[in-house]
Amino acid sequence: MSTGSDDQLSTRVEHVGGAAVVRLRGSAGMREADLLGRELDQLMARPGKLLLLDMTELEFICSAGLGVLIRARGELRARGGRMMLAGLRPLVARLLETTRLTRLFEIYPTVDAALERLEQAGADD
Amino acid sequence: MVALARTVVIPSKLGAAREAENELLEEVARCGYSETCLFAIKLAVEEAVNNAIKHGNKLDPRKTVSLTYDVSPERTVIVVTDEGEGFDPRCLADPTADENLEKPTGRGVMLMRAYMDEVSFNDKGNQVRMTKRRR
Numbered sequence: 001m002s003t004g005s006d007d008q009l010s011t012r013v014e015h016v017g018g019a020a021v022v023r024l025r026g027s028a029g030m031r032e033a034d035l036l037g038r039e040l041d042q043l044m045a046r047p048g049k050l051l052l053l054d055m056t057e058l059e060f061i062c063s064a065g066l067g068v069l070i071r072a073r074g075e076l077r078a079r080g081g082r083m084m085l086a087g088l089r090p091l092v093a094r095l096l097e098t099t100r101l102t103r104l105f106e107i108y109p110t111v112d113a114a115l116e117r118l119e120q121a122g123a124d125d
Numbered sequence: 126m127v128a129l130a131r132t133v134v135i136p137s138k139l140g141a142a143r144e145a146e147n148e149l150l151e152e153v154a155r156c157g158y159s160e161t162c163l164f165a166i167k168l169a170v171e172e173a174v175n176n177a178i179k180h181g182n183k184l185d186p187r188k189t190v191s192l193t194y195d196v197s198p199e200r201t202v203i204v205v206t207d208e209g210e211g212f213d214p215r216c217l218a219d220p221t222a223d224e225n226l227e228k229p230t231g232r233g234v235m236l237m238r239a240y241m242d243e244v245s246f247n248d249k250g251n252q253v254r255m256t257k258r259r260r
Contacts, residue, residue, distance in 0.1 A: 029167075030175045031140050060164065062171045063236055067229035074227060091164045098239050099232055100221040 008032050011039045019050035019118060021111065025057040028065030036065060040072040049081035050118065054111045056087035066101060073105065082106070086114040130195040135174065137182040137190060142174045145192050149203070152196040158259050165240035166201055166257050172233035173205040173253050181207030181251055200242075200258045211250030 009032035012023045020043050028036050043051060051072070073083040086108040088096065096102050108114035133145040146167070153166055174190060182188035188208040195202045218225055220232045238244045243256040 030171045031143060060167060062168055062175075063230070063232040064171075064175065066232065070227060070229045091161065095168070095236075098236070100226060103223075104226045 009035055011036070013039075013043060015048075016052075016115060017118065018048065018122075019052045019115065020046075020048050021052045021054055021115075023054040023057065027060040028058060028068075029060060029062045030064050033062070033064035033068050037068040037071070040068065044072065044075060044081075049076065049079070051076060051081065051083045052111065052114050052118075053083070053085050054087055055085055055089070055092060056111070058092060059089065061092055061095065063099075066095075066099065070101070070104065084108060084114045084117075086111045132191055132193040135178075135190045135192060137178045137184055137186055137188050139175070139178060142170075142178075142190070142192065146170055146174070149192075149194050149196070152194075153201055156196055156198045156201075156259065158201070158257075162257060162260055166203070169237045169241050169244075169255050169257070170203060170205070172236050173203070173255065176233050176253075177205050177207035177209075177251075180212070181209030183209065198259060200256055202254070202256050204252060204254045206252040209251050211247075213250055214246050 009024065009026040009028055011025075014021045014023070022039065022043065024036070026032070040051070053069070069085075076083050084106045087110055088107065096105065096107070108117065135141045135145060149170065150163060150167055153163055158166070170192070174192060177190040178184060182190065191206040193204040193206075214234055217234055218231060220228065220235050225231065237253065237255060241255040241257050245254050246252065
């Protein structure tokens, strides 16, 4: 497990099955977007191709934070990887709807639902 | 014309607005705004200040951003002004268009408009004025 934090945003990474599960807590605003980007860059420098962001405790995200997620998703997909979002709070979910990023991201109601989907996909392979 | 209660001058550094933003949000919370309104105001202020610092002042440390706000139980008015050359808000690409969804930037002004009740720019394009009514 690895962690990163400033006073507004903390991240904790666990590896579950073949996926890196990143638990985000706090606020991913303008000032925290860089930290989030660094954390995701470090993770993506590793061999794994599955990234699951647990947003259950993420209270806020702005366009810079969304931009970090979009960039990470693009880089992951470019090398055959996959990024999933799970557990969005209602206000964060609404933000993704407003920006139409619900069309871009693979979103699950809970982390368990996302992991279950991954297991099914593995079983189908 | 609304008499605006407080003005804070912020250096062109991303971290510099935190204290002012927190004070504004504390005042909004004290006035009994909903969690949805608080989220909207925080989002709009972050987007406006970020645009002012990055695109307006181009991170020039000699330039500042002015954040002026007036919070009442009825509505919150926020004015953000930078020292840049301004821009034409009518000339922005639609970030919700299919061809723009994968672009990591370009959503700030759209979000201000989506989350605040009124958003207007001055003629030069270096000042945005936003209003949110309490719900």
